[in-house]
Amino acid sequence: MARESKKARKERAAEVFDLLSEEYPDAHCELDFVDPFQLGVATILSAQTTDERVNMVTPELFRRYPDAPALADAQQEDVEEIIRSTGFFRNKAKNIIGFARGLVADHEGAVPRTMDELSALPGVGRKTANVILGNAFGVDEGVVVDTHVKRLSGRLAFTEEESPDKIEGDLMELFPRDRWTLLSHLLIWHGRRVCDARSPRCEACTVSHLCPSSRV
Ligand code: SF4
Secondary structure (H helix, E strand, C coil): CCCCCCCHHHHHHHHHHHHHHCCCCCCCCCCCCCHHHHHHCCCCHHHCHHHHHHHHHHHHHHHCCCCHHHHHCCCCCHHCCCCCHHHHHHHHHHHHHHHHHHHHHHHHCCCCCCCCHHHHHCCCCCCHHHHEEEEEEECCCCCCCCCCHHHHHHCCCCCCCHHHHHHHHHHHHHHHHHHHHHHHHHEEEEEEHCCCCCCHHHHCCCCHCCCCCCCC
């Protein structure tokens, strides 16, 4: 296949975005949360597991620890017990308590609204900060690159990179800023429903005619 120009790639990316928006008009973050604190905690817990699994443990977690001051004072073992089924529970307990303590120590218990402040908090990397900014504050600061976004960006030839930061950079160049948050939801929804990791259902894919990896 001839090398695609930047302009052609941008046009193809815009078409993919429009078609996926039609396919998933309700695409949104599937973690349950009511405020930025809860979304931050849920996102930290979602590493290496499914949103459904996280949504099973957060009601009890937030009943016991409804805000940052409460979680900052929690006993590590008590938190571990509640979140055990999400896997890597010792590390995750440490991270969410650290996150809460950072909020209390530096932000009077509130969640800050900038990438720099968020990513300076314990347990918060660029991905978690992007999730919070995009979904709790409506700020398009970057593109969340999870396993689905990574896989689909490669299959759709939006990037040739492997590292999340570089993939994010390519996506930010390819799509207008006001689409960044929704873009990752669309790719995640498509990845979960059609473009499966092991057996993508290209025959049922609305963007197969725009996808260099299509098997149909
Ligand atoms: S055509 Fe196949 S590989 Fe390409 S996005 Fe669709 S399901 Fe995924």
